[in-house]
Amino acid sequence: MLKELPNGVRRMTKSQCGRISDVRATTVAIPLEAPLRHANGVHPGWFVRTLLEVETDTGIVGLGEVGGGGNSAQQALMGLREVLLGEDPYQLERVRWKCANPVQALYVPLSQIFAAVEFALLDIQGQAVGRPVCDLIGGRLREKVPFAAYLFYRYVGDSGAGGECNAETMVAHARNLISRFGFSTLKLKGGVYPPDHDIEVLAALRHAFPAAKLRLDPNSVWSVEESVRVAKHCEGIGVEYLEDPTWGLAGMARVSRSTWIPTATNTVVTALDHVPAAVNMQAVGVVLVDPHFWGGILGARKLAGVCETFNLGLGMHSGGELGVSLAAMLHFAASVPNLAFAADAHYHHLLGDVIEGHPFQYDAGSIAVPEGPGLGVRLDREKVAEAAERYQRLGAYDYHQDPRRSGWFSVFPGDQERYARPGV
Numbered sequence: 001m002l003k004e005l006p007n008g009v010r011r012m013t014k015s016q017c018g019r020i021s022d023v024r025a026t027t028v029a030i031p032l033e034a035p036l037r038h039a040n041g042v043h044p045g046w047f048v049r050t051l052l053e054v055e056t057d058t059g060i061v062g063l064g065e066v067g068g069g070g071n072s073a074q075q076a077l078m079g080l081r082e083v084l085l086g087e088d089p090y091q092l093e094r095v096r097w098k099c100a101n102p103v104q105a106l107y108v109p110l111s112q113i114f115a116a117v118e119f120a121l122l123d124i125q126g127q128a129v130g131r132p133v134c135d136l137i138g139g140r141l142r143e144k145v146p147f148a149a150y151l152f153y154r155y156v157g158d159s160g161a162g163g164e165c166n167a168e169t170m171v172a173h174a175r176n177l178i179s180r181f182g183f184s185t186l187k188l189k190g191g192v193y194p195p196d197h198d199i200e201v202l203a204a205l206r207h208a209f210p211a212a213k214l215r216l217d218p219n220s221v222w223s224v225e226e227s228v229r230v231a232k233h234c235e236g237i238g239v240e241y242l243e244d245p246t247w248g249l250a251g252m253a254r255v256s257r258s259t260w261i262p263t264a265t266n267t268v269v270t271a272l273d274h275v276p277a278a279v280n281m282q283a284v285g286v287v288l289v290d291p292h293f294w295g296g297i298l299g300a301r302k303l304a305g306v307c308e309t310f311n312l313g314l315g316m317h318s319g320g321e322l323g324v325s326l327a328a329m330l331h332f333a334a335s336v337p338n339l340a341f342a343a344d345a346h347y348h349h350l351l352g353d354v355i356e357g358h359p360f361q362y363d364a365g366s367i368a369v370p371e372g373p374g375l376g377v378r379l380d381r382e383k384v385a386e387a388a389e390r391y392q393r394l395g396a397y398d399y400h401q402d403p404r405r406s407g408w409f410s411v412f413p414g415d416q417e418r419y420a421r422p423g424v
């Protein structure tokens with residue numbers, strides 16, 4: 001029921017938000033244009049995500065989303081059903097602490113599972129008061145969020161797309177993405193081939209796109225010495241930041257001391273108490289936040305505040321989101337003042353989504369923050385059913401494998417044998 005206040009503002013009463021009366025989780029698979037290669041293995045041609053629906057007894061349905069499915073995400077979320085039933089969607093802290101014990105008992109990372117719950121509860125809150133989520137967490141500082149073109153070496157997909165593996169084909173791939181989506185930042189996912197191969201591709205991208213911002217992320221696969229050698233080349237090429245060239249705070253600090261290229265990370269600063277150590281060691285210049293890995297939008301905002309305190313750069317990591325998670329990330333990004341770098345997203349690699357209407361559209365490399373109440377997206381039942389059936393057919397996959405490289409497994413830093421041969 002909408003209550004008319006004396007100043008003319010209409011506000012819903014608490015009873016209209018209601019209490020949580022049902023929880024549903026559905027694992028889905030959405031195809032990729034082509035398989036995406038990285039230092040640890042390959043995304044073989046589809047992403048697996050689990051969609052969460054939290055319904056209240058007044059009929060509001062809030063949406064959440066988390067990576068993975070089956071035995072991990074879906075069961076963990078459904079394991080929270082009894083914990084969530086009867087709860088007030090406004091009581092985020094109460095629900096967070098109530099969720100903590102059972103989730104930890106399942107040995108599933110609390111942050112990602114709770115993030116999906118938090119997205120759904122914020123979605124309910126926003127729908128109840130008729131305001132977008134960004135208005136509940138500080139307001140809308142920006143109407144659209146800039147994204148980077150996430151460039152992967154790709155195997156050829158079922159559609160015939162992909163097959164990029166060298167400088168010439170990666171430049172053509174980047175040119176295609178820029179023409180379709182208007183990106184002005186290009187992020188190369190390296191570490192598949194030897195470091196000199198990544199340097200060659202990066203230099204070719206610089207030559208082809210003199211004004212573009214470039215970044216390189218080999219997923220921590222190099223030694224410190226190799227990282228420093230690559231960083232020196234990056235200085236000549238002009239790179240915005242070098243993301244996780246090596247592993248650990250100490251290693252990142254040694255790299256940072258040897259180059260003026262900022263280092264960025266989504267692996268060595270993964271909890272708030274890592275930040276003071278990273279600052280003291282001067283290990284990283286840019287922290288890549290992800291509401292999924294930081295326990296939701298409010299957890300990610302805590303990190304943003306701490307980064308602001310230390311004047312650390314803040315960017316946004318992508319874990320392969322569909323429309324629900326992307327909406328949550330857009331609302332977060334809209335409200336955070338110090339998000340100074342174009343965000344990462346795999347979204348342009350997806351062939352489809354599960355939300356009503358068109359998938360999110362890129363305009364000049366940016367995506368508009370949804371304007372509707374809550375997260376501003378709704379599930380398309382037909383698309384969800386089709387994607388759930390696809391998951392049943394394709395199943396999950398191991399991120400740390402590459403079925404096309406028989407017997408291979410990743411070893412860091414390893415030797416030249418760890419890399420794919422250029423051209424393959």
Ligand code: MG
Nearest residue numbers: 217243244266
């Ligand atoms: Mg990364």
